[in-house]
Every structure is written in C-alpha cells, then in structure tokens.
Amino acid sequence: MCIAVPCQVVEIHGSLAIVEVGGIRREAWLDLLGGVKIGDYVIVHAGYALEKLDAREAEETLHLLREMADEVPDKVPSEGDGER
Amino acid sequence: MEEKRILLSHGSGGLMTRELIEQHLLRQFENPMLSLLNDQAVFPSPSSRLAFTTDSYVIDPIFFPGGDIGRLAVCGTVNDLAMSGAVPLYLSCSLIIEEGFCFSDLEKIIISMKDACLEAGVKIVTGDTKVVNRGGLDKIFINTAGVGSLQDGLHISGHHAQAGDKIIVSGFLGDHEIAILSKRKNLGFITHVVSDSAPLNLVVAPLIQHGLGQYLHAMRDPTRGGLATILNEIAGQSQIGVVIEEDLVPIRDEVKGACEIMGFDPLYLANEGKLVAFVDREKADEILSVIKKTRYGQEARVIGEAVAEPKGVVHLRTAIGGTRILDVLSTEQLPRIC
Amino acid sequence: MKYLDEFRDAAIARQLIERIRHLSADRKVRFMEVCGSHTVAIYKAGIKGFFPDIDLISGPGCPVCVTSTRDIDRIIRLTGMPDTVVTTFGDMIRVPGSCSSLQKEISQGADVRIVYSPADALAVARENPKKRVVFLAVGFETTAPTIAAAVLQAQKEGQENFSILSHHKVIPPAMRALLEGEEVRIDGFICPGHVSIVIGAKPYEFIASEYHLPAVITGFEPVDILQALHMLMMQIKGNRPAVEIQYSRVVKPEGNPLAVQKMEEVFEPSDADWRGLGVIPKSGLAVRKQFERFDAMRQFDLSVEEKPDPPGCQCGLILKGLKKPTECPLFGRSCNPHNPVGPCMVSAEGSCAAAYKYGRG
Numbered sequence: 211m212c213i214a215v216p217c218q219v220v221e222i223h224g225s226l227a228i229v230e231v232g233g234i235r236r237e238a239w240l241d242l243l244g245g246v247k248i249g250d251y252v253i254v255h256a257g258y259a260l261e262k263l264d265a266r267e268a269e270e271t272l273h274l275l276r277e278m279a280d281e282v283p284d285k286v287p288s289e290g291d292g293e294r
Numbered sequence: 295m296e297e298k299r300i301l302l303s304h305g306s307g308g309l310m311t312r313e314l315i316e317q318h319l320l321r322q323f324e325n326p327m328l329s330l331l332n333d334q335a336v337f338p339s340p341s342s343r344l345a346f347t348t349d350s351y352v353i354d355p356i357f358f359p360g361g362d363i364g365r366l367a368v369c370g371t372v373n374d375l376a377m378s379g380a381v382p383l384y385l386s387c388s389l390i391i392e393e394g395f396c397f398s399d400l401e402k403i404i405i406s407m408k409d410a411c412l413e414a415g416v417k418i419v420t421g422d423t424k425v426v427n428r429g430g431l432d433k434i435f436i437n438t439a440g441v442g443s444l445q446d447g448l449h450i451s452g453h454h455a456q457a458g459d460k461i462i463v464s465g466f467l468g469d470h471e472i473a474i475l476s477k478r479k480n481l482g483f484i485t486h487v488v489s490d491s492a493p494l495n496l497v498v499a500p501l502i503q504h505g506l507g508q509y510l511h512a513m514r515d516p517t518r519g520g521l522a523t524i525l526n527e528i529a530g531q532s533q534i535g536v537v538i539e540e541d542l543v544p545i546r547d548e549v550k551g552a553c554e555i556m557g558f559d560p561l562y563l564a565n566e567g568k569l570v571a572f573v574d575r576e577k578a579d580e581i582l583s584v585i586k587k588t589r590y591g592q593e594a595r596v597i598g599e600a601v602a603e604p605k606g607v608v609h610l611r612t613a614i615g616g617t618r619i620l621d622v623l624s625t626e627q628l629p630r631i632c
Numbered sequence: 633m634k635y636l637d638e639f640r641d642a643a644i645a646r647q648l649i650e651r652i653r654h655l656s657a658d659r660k661v662r663f664m665e666v667c668g669s670h671t672v673a674i675y676k677a678g679i680k681g682f683f684p685d686i687d688l689i690s691g692p693g694c695p696v697c698v699t700s701t702r703d704i705d706r707i708i709r710l711t712g713m714p715d716t717v718v719t720t721f722g723d724m725i726r727v728p729g730s731c732s733s734l735q736k737e738i739s740q741g742a743d744v745r746i747v748y749s750p751a752d753a754l755a756v757a758r759e760n761p762k763k764r765v766v767f768l769a770v771g772f773e774t775t776a777p778t779i780a781a782a783v784l785q786a787q788k789e790g791q792e793n794f795s796i797l798s799h800h801k802v803i804p805p806a807m808r809a810l811l812e813g814e815e816v817r818i819d820g821f822i823c824p825g826h827v828s829i830v831i832g833a834k835p836y837e838f839i840a841s842e843y844h845l846p847a848v849i850t851g852f853e854p855v856d857i858l859q860a861l862h863m864l865m866m867q868i869k870g871n872r873p874a875v876e877i878q879y880s881r882v883v884k885p886e887g888n889p890l891a892v893q894k895m896e897e898v899f900e901p902s903d904a905d906w907r908g909l910g911v912i913p914k915s916g917l918a919v920r921k922q923f924e925r926f927d928a929m930r931q932f933d934l935s936v937e938e939k940p941d942p943p944g945c946q947c948g949l950i951l952k953g954l955k956k957p958t959e960c961p962l963f964g965r966s967c968n969p970h971n972p973v974g975p976c977m978v979s980a981e982g983s984c985a986a987a988y989k990y991g992r993g
Contacts, residue, residue, distance in 0.1 A: 212669060212774035212826040213630060215554045216635040216882075232551025232633045236483035239751055241781040242891040251635060253829060253882050254555075256721070256771075257749025258778040260891060261829045261882050263635055268881035272638055275859065279647040481748055541642075551633060556748070557722075557980065614645035614854045616678020618990045624969035628722025629748050630980060 214255035216263050219248050229254055298397040305391070305425025314423060318401060322408040323387070327419040335384065335419035341443035345380035347371060348439035356403070356433055359473045360488030364403035366566060367436040368410035369493050370517070376495040377513045377569065379450045379502060380442030382414060387421040388437040393428040403434065414493035416440070448507045455512040455532035457602040460578035462571045464497055464585055465490070465593040467521055468549040468563035475552070481629060483555065487548045492567030492590045500584050509574035509581060516570055519623040520562040524570055525608045526622045529600075532572075536608040538598030538620070557630035561610075562623045572600055635881070639853030648858035649682050655865035662687040662817055663864055664953050666807060667824035668694030668981025669852055675990035677854040686861065689816075689953040690983035692806050692909060693824055695771045695799075696723045697951060697975040697982045700905040703799045704729035705936040710766055710797060711742040713932055717760060718744045719753035720768040727978045730939035750782035750796075757786070757794035766928045769796040774826040776800045776917055777891035780898035783919075783926050797928040800917035801904050803827050804835040809912045811843050816953045820846040820864040822857070825879040830895070832887025833875050840873040851879035898923055907941070907975060908948030947974035950983055957987035964988060 217229035217238065227246060229238045238254045240246050243261060251263035303310045320329060327335045349370050356363040368385065375382040387407065391400070411418060418438075470489040475481055494515060501507060512532060514524045521543065529536045545560045553560050567590055573581050578596060585591035598611075608620040663686065665671055671690040674680060680688055692698050708729045711718050718734070725734045725746065738744050743763075747753045750767055757765035769779045779796055786794040803824060810816065823836055828849045839847045846867035850860035860878040867873055877883050895917070904916025919927035928934070941948070945967070946960035957963050957976065967973035969985050976982035 212667075212772065212824070213554075213557045214774065214826045214829070215551075216633075217555075218634070230551075231554060232547035232549075234483050234485045234548050234551035234555065236555065237751075239749075239778075239781065241785070242777050242888065242894060244890060253826070255774050255826060256778045257751050258781060260774065260777070260826070261884070261888055264881050268635055268638070271859075271881060272644075275644045275648070275855065278651070279644050281647075482752065547633060554633070554636065610678075612676070612678040612854070613640050614642050614677055614679075614858075615649075616681055618675060618678040618681075621989045624989075625726065628725055628746055630721060630723045 212255055214253045214260060216251050217254045219246055219250045219252060222246065222248060227259065229259070300391050300393060300395040300397065300400065300425055302393050302425050302427070305423060311423065318397070318404060319421065319423070322404045323411070323418045325417045325419065327417065328421070337384065337419070340383060341445065343444040343446070345375050345378045345442040345444050346439070347374040348437065349374060350435060350437045352435050353474070354432060355474070355477050356399070358477050358489055361491035361566070362403055362406050363434060363436055364406035365410045365491050367438045368407050368414060368416070369491050369566060371438040371440040372414045372416060373494045373515045375440050375442035376493070376498045377450070377515055378442070378444060379448040379498060379507050379510060379513070380444045381499065382416045382440055382442040382495050384419045384441045385411070385416050386439045387418045389421070390424045390426060390431060390435040392431050392433050393425055395433055400434070410493065414495055445502060445507065448502070450510050450513050452512050452514060452528050452531040455528050455534055455572035455600050457534050457600050458575050459511055459572040459600040460575045460596050461536065461538060461598045461600065462573060462578065462582055462585065462594055463521065463544065463597050464494070464569045464591045466544045466546050466549070467516065467565055467568060468545055468553070468560040470566045471563040472549050472552045481556070483552060485548050485552060487546065490565055490567035494567065494569050494590065497569060497585055497588045497591045500588055501581060504584050506577060506581050506584065509577040510571055511574065512572040514570055516565050516568055518564050520564060521570065522561040522608065522620045523622045525620065528572060529608050530606045532600070533605045535601040535604050535606070536598065537601055537611060538608070539611050540613050542595060542597045544593050544595055558627045561620065562627060575599070636853060639851065639855040641855060644855050645858055648855065648862055652683060652686070652858065652861050652865055655862070655869060656683060656685040660685050660687065661819040661865070661868065662689060663820045663822055663861070664689050664691045664818045665822040666691035666693040666803065667827070668697070668979065668983070669826070670822055670824070670850065670857065671983055671986050672981050673852045673854070673857060675986045677857070679854065679857060689956070690950070690986070691810065691953055692906060692951040693772070693803065694976070694979045694981040695775070695801060696727055696979035697947065698801060698906045698908065699727065699770060699799050699975065700907050701730050701941055702905065702936055702938055705939065706934040707734065707768055707797065708732045708737060709934050709936055710928065710932060711737040711744060713764070715763050716743070717756060717763045717765045718742070718768065719747050719756050719765060720744065721770065722746045723979055724768055724770060726972065727975055728972060750779045751785070754782050754786055754791060754794055757791050761793060763793060765794050767794070767796045769798040769800055772801060772803055772824070772827050773830045773895070776899060777830055777895040780894045783898045783923055784894060786926055787923065792925060795926045795928040795931050796919065798899065798917055798919050800899065801906065802915055802917065804831070805912050805915035806906060806909060807836070808838065809909055810952060811839070813952065818845065818953065819868065821848070822860055822864070823847050823849045825849060825851045825883060828879070828883045828887065830888050830891045832883070833877055833885045836875045840875050844873045846873045847875045849875070849877045849879050849883050851882070908951035942973045945974040947976045947984070950976050957984040960984070
C-alpha cells in the first residue's frame with residue numbers, strides 16, 4: 211500500500227538528506243532514522259527515510275536465490291495467460 | 295528599467311497590434327508569403343494529396359529543460375504531419391497572450407519557434423494574435439495548424455497496421471513528461487532529463503527517400519497518454535492485437551527512478567519527439583537501421599509485434615516472462631503514496 | 633537501479649516459478665496479499681498466470697479504499713471552510729464521497745494541493761501564514777510516522793496554521809478481524825513489506841500461533857513475491873506455519889523503534905470505520921489531546937450525516953476477499969477507473985482498478 215524506494219544518500223544537511231535513485235535526486239527527511247551516513251541506501255516513503263537497506267542481507271538473499279537457480283536446469287516456463 | 299509588457303491594446307487590431315506583428319513576429323518569421331500581411335497565405339499545391347492538422351499548446355511551465363512552448367508548438371504540428379509520411383511545409387501560428395506577459399519571454403518563444411521551423415524546414419505563412427484580460431488564461435496559449443505534401447503511394451494510417459508487423463520506437467520514452475514534472479515545485483525532485491521535443495520529419499524523411507515509405511503501415515507520436523495509449527489506439531483502429539516486451543522498451547534510468555518515486559508508469563508518460571511505427575516485418579531491420587542513423591532516432595529499437603488475435607488488445611510480456619494487459623490511460627497520473 | 637533491478641532478474645524468477653509450480657501441483661491454495669502495492673506488483677509482473685493452482689486474493693490493504701464514505705464526506709466538508717488549503721497525497725483526489733470528490737471541488741475553485749510528503753504540506757503552511765493548511769492524513773503504519781514527524785516539526789516551529797485530518801488505520805487488527813470473520817478461506821498471508829519496516833514481525837505472530845497459518849513479510853519486486861510464494865508453499869508442505877521475513881534487506885524483526893515512538897507520541901489507538909469491514913476496535917490512529925491544535929477533527933466542525941454506500945457496490949465484500957472484482961455486477965460497466973462507483977476502482981492500488989487495468993482481456 212505504500213510506495214517506498216531504495217535511494218542512496220548523497221548529501222546530509224542536519225536532519226535533511228539528499229537521496230538519489232536512477233540519477234534522480236530529491237530531499238528525504240531523517241527524523242525517523244538515526245545513524246544514516248553518506249553512501250547508505252535508505253528506503254524512502256512520502257519524503258522520509260524509513261529504514262536503512264541492509265546490503266549484506268540483500269546480497270545473501272540474492273546469493274541464495276542464484277544458487278537455487280544454478281541447481282535447476284534453465285527451463286523456460288510456458289507463458290502465463292494472465293487472469294482472464 | 296521596467297520590463298516591457300503586453301497590453302490589451304496589443305490585441306486591439308490597431309497600431310500597437312501592427313507594431314507587435316511587424317517588430318516581433320515578422321522580424322523572426324520573415325518569409326515572402328507572411329510579409330505580404332494578407333489575411334491568408336496563398337501557395338501552389340505542392341502535390342495532389344495534402345496532409346492537414348492542428349494542435350493547441352497550453353503547457354505549464356512555458357519554459358522547461360530542453361525546450362519551451364514555442365518549440366513544442368512547431369514540433370508538435372510538424373510531427374502530426376510527419377506521422378502520415380507527409381513532408382511538412384507551411385504552418386499557421388495563433389498566439390493568445392495574457393495581458394501583462396513580458397515581451398522578453400515572448401521574444402524567447404518566437405525565436406525558439408523560428409529555430410524549430412528552420413530545423414524542420416517549415417515556414418510560418420499566416421497567423422493571428424489576440425490578447426486577453428489578465429487572468430483570462432495562463433500566460434500564453436499557441437495554436438498552430440500545418441500543411442504537408444504527401445507522396446503518391448504512401449498510405450500510412452492507424453488503420454493499416456497488419457498482423458505480423460514489427461513495432462519500432464525511435465528512442466527513450468518519458469523524457470518530456472519527467473522534464474516538465476521536475477519543474478513543478480510541489481514535486482521537488484531534481485533531474486538532468488530534458489524534454490525530447492524534436493521535429494520527427496527528420497526521422498521519417500530518410501525512410502521515404504530510401505524507398506521504405508510503402509513498408510510503413512501505421513505511425514504515431516506517443517504524446518499524452520504515452521506508448522500504452524497509442525498502441526491501444528492502433529490496435530483498435532486496425533483490429534489487430536499487439537504484444538510488446540517490457541524489457542525492450544527503451545527508458546532511461548532517470549525516468550525509471552522518477553517513476554519509482556512518484557508511483558508513475560513510464561509507459562503512460564508523454565513524449566514530444568518520439569515515434570512508434572508498425573512496419574512490414576521483412577523490412578524492419580532495414581527501417582530500423584535508417585532510423586538509427588538520424589539525429590533523433592539513435593536509440594530506436596523493435597519493441598514487439600502485431601498479432602492477429604485478440605483484436606484490439608495490447609499485451610505486455612513482462613521481464614519475468616508473464617503476460618498482462620496494457621490498457622489505455624484512464625485518468626492523469628498523480629504522485630501517490632500507494 | 634541498485635536493489636531494484638536485481639530483484640527483477642528473469643533467470644531467478646524462472647527457477648522460482650518452476651519450484652512453486654512443483655510445490656503447488658497437488659492442491660489448490662489461496663493466499664491473501666493484504667497490501668495494495670502487492671496487488672499491483674502481482675498484476676504488473678503477470679504473476680497470476682503462472683500458477684493455476686494458486687489463488688491470489690487482494691485484502692484490505694489500500695488505505696484509500698478502506699476510507700469510509702463518511703470520512704470522505706468529512707474531507708469534502710473541509711474544502712468548503714473559509715481560508716482553508718487542503719493538502720493531500722494524489723491518491724485521494726478522485727475518491728468519491730456520497731456526493732462529491734476532491735476533484736469535483738477543485739473544479740469549483742476549492743484550494744486543494746497535491747503534495748508528495750507531509751513535510752511539503754508543512755511548507756505550504758509556512759508559505760501561507762494567513763491560511764489554515766490541513767493535511768489529509770491517510771495511510772497505514774508506513775505513512776503515519778512520517779505525518780507524526782511533520783506534526784512534531786510543526787509543534788517545534790509553532791506553525792499553528794497547520795493541522796492534519798487523521799484517517800489513519802493500522803493493519804494487524806484488520807487481519808485479525810478478517811480471520812475472526814471465518815467467512816473466507818485463506819491458506820496464508822503475503823504480509824505488507826513497508827508497513828512491517830515500521831512495526832516489525834511481532835504483530836503478525838497471532839496468525840501463526842492462533843490460526844496456524846503461514847505469513848511471509850514480502851518485498852515488492854517480482855522476485856520478492858515469487859520467493860514469498862515459495863516460502864508460503866514450503867511452510868504448507870512442512871506444516872510449520874510461522875511468520876517469516878522474505879524482505880529481510882529492509883525489514884527487521886523488531887521494526888523501526890524510532891518511527892514507532894514518534895507515531896505513538898502523536899497518535900493514540902482509536903476505533904476506526906473500515907469500508908467493507910465496519911468498525912474495528914483499536915484499528916485507527918487519532919491525534920492525542922496534547923497535539924489538539926494540530927488536529928483538524930478538533931479544530932473544525934466536520935460533522936456529517938451517515939450516508940449509505942452506493943447501491944450495488946461490492947467493495948466491502950471485495951475488500952474482505954469474499955468476492956473477486958469481476959464478480960461485482962458494476963465492474964467494468966457502470967464502475968470503471970474513469971467513472972468509479974466504489975473506492976476499490978479509484979485508487980491505483982484498489983483491487984478493482986488493478987483487475988480492470990491489468991487483468992481484463
């Protein structure tokens with residue numbers, strides 16, 4: 211229900227950060243999240259950083275998924291036909 | 295010194311109107327037909343078939359990264375002509391200006407129109423100027439109409455797409471709308487994306503010169519409503535189905551990023567310098583390579599194809615291999631939290 | 633885009649699809665995605681078509697959709713107040729009340745401004761000191777802390793012309809109400825990822841412990857959703873219902889305590905009227921007394937009459953997962969995104985709007 215996007219912190223001015231996603235920059239307030247550093251990825255919702263993105267967790271999830279992918283032969287699923 | 299501004303009497307039809315036309319419009323748009331200052335332009339018919347179109351331009355803000363309302367007013371009408379394969383020749387230009395509008399801004403817009411006309415190879419041959427009370431409109435509205443000559447043997451129409459056609463887009467989608475939105479203060483995001491506003495006859499003319507015109511079945515420029523909307527229009531008009539591949543649609547990271555933040559879908563964003571063409575599949579590679587050599591078609595690519603069934607429906611094959619409907623834009627996109 | 637593109641990887645998606653199909657082959661299962669963003673993500677990626685034996689149903693997780701007609705009428709009433717500027721997320725603009733919408737009020741001159749952030753609404757208040765600037769506070773636990781932060785900032789600045797109209801709702805009581813209703817058979821929940829950033833995993837524990845159902849807190853990219861489906865199927869297969877976090881790169885088991893603290897500082901639990909579900913105890917957030925000067929409910933007279941929902945509209949049953957959008961007699965006929973009758977068709981994340989936009993054909 212809530213659009214929130216991982217953005218990288220590129221500047222911090224007190225409780226206001228400038229964050230970037232895909233080259234787009236905008237402001238994100240840090241009132242709800244402590245210890246944010248430049249270079250961190252944060253999840254931004256409605257102009258506020260809600261949480262830091264844990265890079266190690268992300269890598270672990272992907273590593274696990276890629277390992278699973280390597281076990282299964284690259285079988286292309288037959289095309290889904292949507293809910294119609 | 296106080297800035298010179300448009301007054302109601304500049305639209306009165308009297309001396310001040312004449313001054314506005316002669317010193318500002320004629321000076322930039324100078325050409326023999328316009329200089330006669332008649333109520334109409336008279337010219338010999340350049341071909342047995344003509345293309346004719348009109349469009350009004352009411353954009354906010356009037357100056358934006360990559361262009362302004364003037365460039366838009368020329369390119370938009372040129373593009374509507376070019377989508378039939380016509381060679382755009384003559385434009386009309388009607389300015390409706392709000393009382394109090396700065397002459398310096400008007401001058402910028404007029405110069406921008408002149409530059410766009412030079413680039414597109416068209417002339418403004420007739421026009422009109424009106425001034426309305428302050429608050430009667432927002433700064434300036436422009437209407438342009440255009441005439442183009444159509445070579446025999448060209449029958450490009452939204453009704454002529456065929457099952458089997460390949461679908462080509464001429465470059466990155468969504469740049470124009472994102473550039474405009476980035477200037478709206480309440481959205482407060484910063485981007486380097488600029489409007490793609492461009493005359494597409496520079497993309498179409500080489501195709502016709504290469505004898506590929508007959509293989510262009512349907513063409514349209516995805517302005518308001520974006521790619522999704524015009525694909526649906528053509529699918530309906532031509533009674534074909536359309537399948538495009540999500541992965542193949544060219545969209546810049548900046549545009550994707552802005553869409554992620556706002557909750558927009560880039561396939562519905564407006565463009566002002568892109569075309570979508572349904573072309574004969576046998577000639578698709580050749581057409582693509584000609585488009586890619588043009589200034590405004592370097593990022594062109596094939597994004598999908600027309601199919602026989604289901605008629606009138608556009609399907610999108612998603613990056614993970616799923617399929618879904620790609621519907622028309624039903625209401626304007628607004629920045630959302632959810 | 634980092635941390636988005638990786639989770640849209642086609643090769644990873646393919647193997648997950650294979651595995652889920654394998655697991656779901658012997659029985660039909662029914663999962664509810666509570667959150668409207670999940671509904672849209674599922675349609676947008678075309679996920680439903682892969683799994684004929686998995687029924688994915690939308691839950692009450694679109695804050696716009698569950699806002700009652702009466703609360704919308706209050707909002708409309710607010711736009712008629714003198715010297716008042718209403719600021720809102722774009723989501724609310726088209727939602728119909730009993731006789732109008734913000735969009736209609738704007739066309740008649742109401743000063744309604746769309747903002748991206750409650751901080752931007754506070755900025756509007758600063759720029760318009762002679763106006764009363766009200767922000768429409770609609771949203772779940774993801775959004776409530778951001779609005780709490782704006783109220784705390786307004787208090788710090790003494791920005792007395794700023795207030796909020798709180799129609800906030802919280803998710804876990806609604807999930808409990810659904811399960812207590814026992815009307816709908818659900819085999820597991822795809823739990824909202826961004827709500828859980830704030831509240832963590834604990835508030836969902838009752839789903840596994842009391843109702844013995846699997847629940848997976850899930851991200852919003854296609855690979856996230858597929859992985860969550862796989863986790864749900866594995867729980868069913870192993871008969872070990874639990875609350876798991878698929879979206880571990882951003883959701884911590886304990887949530888975000890600072891965000892919760894700010895939310896609780898400004899708001900207190902209140903009973904809330906959910907469209908379709910009715911009044912659920914302690915499922916809303918009201919502004920605490922000490923912040924009353926920032927509470928539009930106390931600052932304005934917003935009393936409105938109770939009016940029935942539009943006749944024929946099945947949004948209530950759809951929000952409970954008892955009916956599919958296509959089973960509503962109005963769907964696609966008198967009710968479409970262009971002319972919505974019920975809220976599920978208005979919000980981009982409403983299950984009807986999503987079904988109309990992505991699912992027909």
